[in-house]
Amino acid sequence: MHRVKNLIVYEDADGLTQAMKDICAEVDLTIYHMNELIKQGAEVKKSGTITIQEPDKEDIFMFSYTSGTTGDPKGVKLSHKMLIGAGYAVNSRLKKPVNEDDCYCSYLPASHSFEQAVFSMVLAYGLKCGFFAGNVFNLTDDLGVLKPTLFPSVPRLFNRIHGGIVAKFKEATGLKGMLIRKAVDAKMWYLKNGQGVTHSIWDRLIFGQIKQKLGGKVRAMITGSAPISGDVLDMLKICFCCEIMEGYGMTETSAGSCLVYEGDPLTGIVGGPLQNVKIRLRDIPEMGHLHTNPIPAGEVCFYGPSIMTGYFKNPEKTSEAMTEDGWLLSGDVCCVFPNGAMKIIDRAKNIFKLSQGEYIAPEKVENVFI
Numbered sequence: 065m066h067r068v069k070n071l072i073v074y075e076d077a078d079g080l081t082q083a084m085k086d087i088c089a090e091v092d093l094t095i096y097h098m099n100e101l102i103k104q105g106a107e108v109k110k111s112g113t114i115t116i117q118e119p120d121k122e123d124i125f126m127f128s129y130t131s132g133t134t135g136d137p138k139g140v141k142l143s144h145k146m147l148i149g150a151g152y153a154v155n156s157r158l159k160k161p162v163n164e165d166d167c168y169c170s171y172l173p174a175s176h177s178f179e180q181a182v183f184s185m186v187l188a189y190g191l192k193c194g195f196f197a198g199n200v201f202n203l204t205d206d207l208g209v210l211k212p213t214l215f216p217s218v219p220r221l222f223n224r225i226h227g228g229i230v231a232k233f234k235e236a237t238g239l240k241g242m243l244i245r246k247a248v249d250a251k252m253w254y255l256k257n258g259q260g261v262t263h264s265i266w267d268r269l270i271f272g273q274i275k276q277k278l279g280g281k282v283r284a285m286i287t288g289s290a291p292i293s294g295d296v297l298d299m300l301k302i303c304f305c306c307e308i309m310e311g312y313g314m315t316e317t318s319a320g321s322c323l324v325y326e327g328d329p330l331t332g333i334v335g336g337p338l339q340n341v342k343i344r345l346r347d348i349p350e351m352g353h354l355h356t357n358p359i360p361a362g363e364v365c366f367y368g369p370s371i372m373t374g375y376f377k378n379p380e381k382t383s384e385a386m387t388e389d390g391w392l393l394s395g396d397v398c399c400v401f402p403n404g405a406m407k408i409i410d411r412a413k414n415i416f417k418l419s420q421g422e423y424i425a426p427e428k429v430e431n432v433f434i
Contacts, residue, residue, distance in 0.1 A: 071095045121145040127376050128177050128315050139376035140315045142180065149370045150320035151184030153338035154311070157323045158284060164190035168214040169207055171196040177319040178289050182216050204277050211279035219292035222308075226296045229274060229303055244270060251302035258329050261301045274303045282306055284326065288313065291408065294331030310334055312408065316385065316392055317341060318370040322406060336404040341368040345400070346393070348412055353397050361399040363412040366392040 071093055073080060080097050088095045108114050119125065127139035155161045162185055170193050172179035186193045194210040196203055200221070207215075236244050247266040255261060263271075275282070282304060287297070288311040297308050312334035313321035322343075324335035337343045345355045345362030353361040371392050374382035385393055397410035 068093060072098055072101065074098050119144055121148075126175075126180070128175060128180070130315055138378055138381050140177075140372050141374060141376055142177070142315075142318060142372070146318040146370045146372070147180050147184040148188060149340040149368075150181040150313075150318035150338075151188050153340035153370070154181065154286075154320040154323060155185055155189060156339055157309075157325070157335075159326045160283070162189055162191045162214060164192070166213045167192040167194065167210060168212045168216060169194050169196055169203070169210050171200060171203055171206075172216075172218065176289070177313075177315040178216065178218070181313075181319040182286075207277070207279045209279075211281045213281050213283050214286075215278055215282045215284075216286040216288070219287055219290045219296075222287055222292060222300060223296060225277075226299055229299065247271065248299075248302065252298065255298060255302055256329055258327075260327070261307060262305050267305050271303055271305055275305050278304060284309070286311055286323070288319065297331045312396075312406070314366075314392075314394060316372045317366050317394075318372075321366060321370070324405075328405070330405065333401075333405045333407045334398075336406060340370040341366050343367075343406075344391070345398070346412075348397065351397070351410065351412070353410065353412075357399075359399045359401065361397060361409065364394040364396050364398050364406075366394060 069092070071088065073095065074097075080095065085095055121144050124141045124143050126142045128142050129137040129139050168182065168186075168191060170179065170183065174180070174183075183193065185191050191214070194206070194212070196206045203221075233241075233244050233248070247263075247270040251261075251263050251266055251271070253259075254263060267275075283306055285300070285304065285306060285308040287308060292310060297310065301308050307326045309324040309326060310331075310333070311320065311323040313319040318340070320338060321341045322334045322337055324330075324333060328335070344365050344367075345360060346365055347354045347356075347362050353363070355362050365387070367390060371390070374386070387393065393412075395412050396408050397412050398406045398408050400406055
């Protein structure tokens with residue numbers, strides 16, 4: 065049964081003709097332009113005939129559907145409380161929390177839980193938000209105009225930026241090439257030895273120009289939603305002269321769940337839990353992942369105010385993902401170092417047993433070939 069009743073368009077108000085409205089009416093669909101709704105809303109507000117009901121913190125404002133790589137997509141029910149809690153937790157981890165003087169560029173899809181968590185910081189702390197022009201390949205042009213101070217992004221874009229920088233470095237020859245190599249070696253040594261991501265000489269000579277690619281004012285970068293190479297992170301840190309913190313979470317945990325501390329020289333880790341979650345490890349004996357190992361390991365389980373209550377109209381999948389006492393089974397296996405930092409090392413789901421009794425995780429084999 066056709067359930068969509070209203071269609072709202074945002075662009076080209078003059079292009080919305082009466083003929084288009086008539087065609088939509090034939091299938092019981094009403095089409096509006098956004099400008100019409102704004103005008104109608106102003107009239108309703110002026111008349112005072114309707115009282116707007118303020119949402120409750122537990123109200124669901126969005127269904128965020130997972131990719132469905134292992135089955136049909138599942139609609140995660142995200143509440144106002146879940147996303148605001150995630151934004152608060154991420155901001156609390158920063159050495160210098162964001163405020164109304166900060167700015168970020170929104171280019172990830174609005175349906176992405178990572179984007180929703182960052183945008184909640186806009187609502188809670190007055191962080192300014194600029195929206196990109198629509199073409200991700202021209203994103204650096206948008207950043208040059210906006211000049212953000214915070215740059216959250218995903219490994220796919222960071223890898224592309226890294227590839228472009230490395231290619232330019234390799235093209236440099238003669239004295240310029242020698243200076244670049246010397247600058248990279250010097251700053252990499254500083255980074256690995258806990259001396260920070262800036263250098264008084266090499267930043268002025270080499271890396272300052274690269275930093276301008278992001279507008280020149282970025283003071284912190286966050287990567288999440290997928291793994292990223294430690295070598296890529298190290299190179300980007302020294303090139304953009306700022307920290308890049310790797311985070312970890314799921315749509316089911318409102319994205320922000322773990323984040324590396326600023327200044328941590330290690331790469332390949334996802335930090336420790338943020339304030340909005342508790343974490344425990346579930347032993348997986350058949351894979352050798354036990355909390356009793358010298359370096360404790362097991363499936364990551366989440367609990368807290370930013371954890372979903374279930375999938376939309378899917379109690380079967382909800383019961384598979386959640387324990388009876390409310391813990392979420394992530395499917396990711398991590399080890400925990402003595403300082404509390406976590407490292408994702410395996411997948412608990414999608415394992416199968418060979419005829420000789422050995423357990424195999426296909427993702428692990430795939431990662432070796434990748």
